[in-house]
Structure formats: structure tokens, C-alpha cells
């Protein structure tokens with residue numbers, strides 16, 4: 001059955017473009033998959049604990065040999081990875097923070113890399129849509145072209161799990177009006193056009 005895992009990672013609860021886009025995606029997905037089900041996880045409000053030595057090594061020893069701490073950590077990992085393996089599709093809202101993904105998303109990712117579950121075994125891999133927001137402009141020919149390190153990392157990290165069906169949709173210039181440094185550049189119309197383009201790219205996925 002069609003099942004969507006919907007993740008957000010913006011620290012903002014108000015004004016977040018990535019949350020707006022992931023919610024729009026989920027609405028379109030539900031319309032296209034009548035009877036489909038969803039799981040929602042807010043990685044900013046409810047962060048996945050960082051990988052620790054106990055969490056990492058818990059994945060390397062049989063259940064009966066785990067310490068109490070490893071067992072607790074493994075239970076967290078199984079909840080997170082279970083949400084992924086249950087999904088036929090994943091949508092993730094990801095802001096650009098300091099030229100990379102939010103650490104909350106990285107913590108989630110570190111938990112889904114599990115030998116015998118998502119690594120090196122046959123499993124029904126989901127397709128993934130990333131809806132990404134960034135404050136500046138990073139297009140071809142701009143001074144910061146190539147500085148957004150999310151997209152290459154996302155492709156590499158997911159491909160290590162055999163997940164290669166990935167769409168990445170960007171809304172950019174989101175600080176055009178919010179940032180005192182960018183406001184004089186008068187890029188508000190370009191910001192609006194980028195967000196509209198992102199909505200259209202989502203529409204096109206379901207056309």
C-alpha cells in the first residue's frame with residue numbers, strides 16, 4: 001500500500017518555506033494516492049538523538065548480547081528506520097544551514113544506516129523528494145554556485161543505501177525581504193518566482 005513518510009527539519013514554525021512545500025507535496029501525494037497513509041515526523045521539534053557509541057555498536061551485536069544502553073538505543077533506531085522501511089515514498093523539507101543540511105536531518109540519517117536492514121539487503125526502497133529552501137541565490141553563474149552542499153551529499157548518502165530515485169526541488173532567495181543585507185538588492189519578485197517555480201515542480205511530479 002502507498003505510504004508516505006513526511007519529514008520536516010526547519011527550526012522555524014512560522015514562515016518556513018520548506019515546511020510549506022513539504023505540506024503542499026503531502027497534499028498532492030494524498031490526492032494522487034487515495035487511501036494512502038502517512039507518517040509525519042518533525043525533526044526540529046522532536047530531534048532524533050545523535051548517534052553515540054552505544055547506538056552505533058548496538059547495530060553490530062546480536063540482540064541477546066546488547067547492554068541495556070545498547071538495547072535502549074537500538075529501540076530508538078528501530079523506530080526511525082521502521083518508519084523509513086514502511087514508506088513507499090519519502091518527502092523531506094530541508095533548509096540550508098551554513099551551506100549544509102540541518103544537523104537534525106543528519107542525526108536522522110545516521111540512524112537509518114543499519115547493517116542487515118537498510119544496508120546490503122533486499123528491501124523495497126522508497127523514492128524520495130527533497131523540498132529545499134535557502135536564503136541566498138546559488139544558481140549557475142552566481143558567486144555562490146556550488147556552495148549549497150546539501151544536494152550532492154543527499155544523493156551520495158542515499159545512494160549508499162541503494163536509494164537513487166530522488167528529486168530535489170529548491171526554493172531560494174528566501175532572505176530577499178527578511179535580511180537587511182539582501183533587502184537593498186530588491187529580489188522580492190525573484191524570491192516569489194522561485195517559490196512559485198517550486199510549487200510547479202511539485203505539480204509536475206503528479207501530472
Ligand SMILES: Cc1cc2nc3c(=O)[nH]c(=O)nc-3n(C[C@H](O)[C@H](O)[C@H](O)COP(=O)(O)O)c2cc1C
Pocket residue numbers: 010011012015016017018019094095096097098099100133134135136137174175
Ligand atoms: C542557522 C541558519 C543558518 C543559515 N545558513 C544559510 C546559508 O548558509 N546559506 C543561505 O543561503 N541561507 C542560510 N540560512 C537561511 C535559510 O536557509 C533560509 O531562511 C531558509 O528559507 C530556511 O528554510 P525555511 O524557510 O524552511 O525555514 C540560514 C538560516 C539559519 C537559521
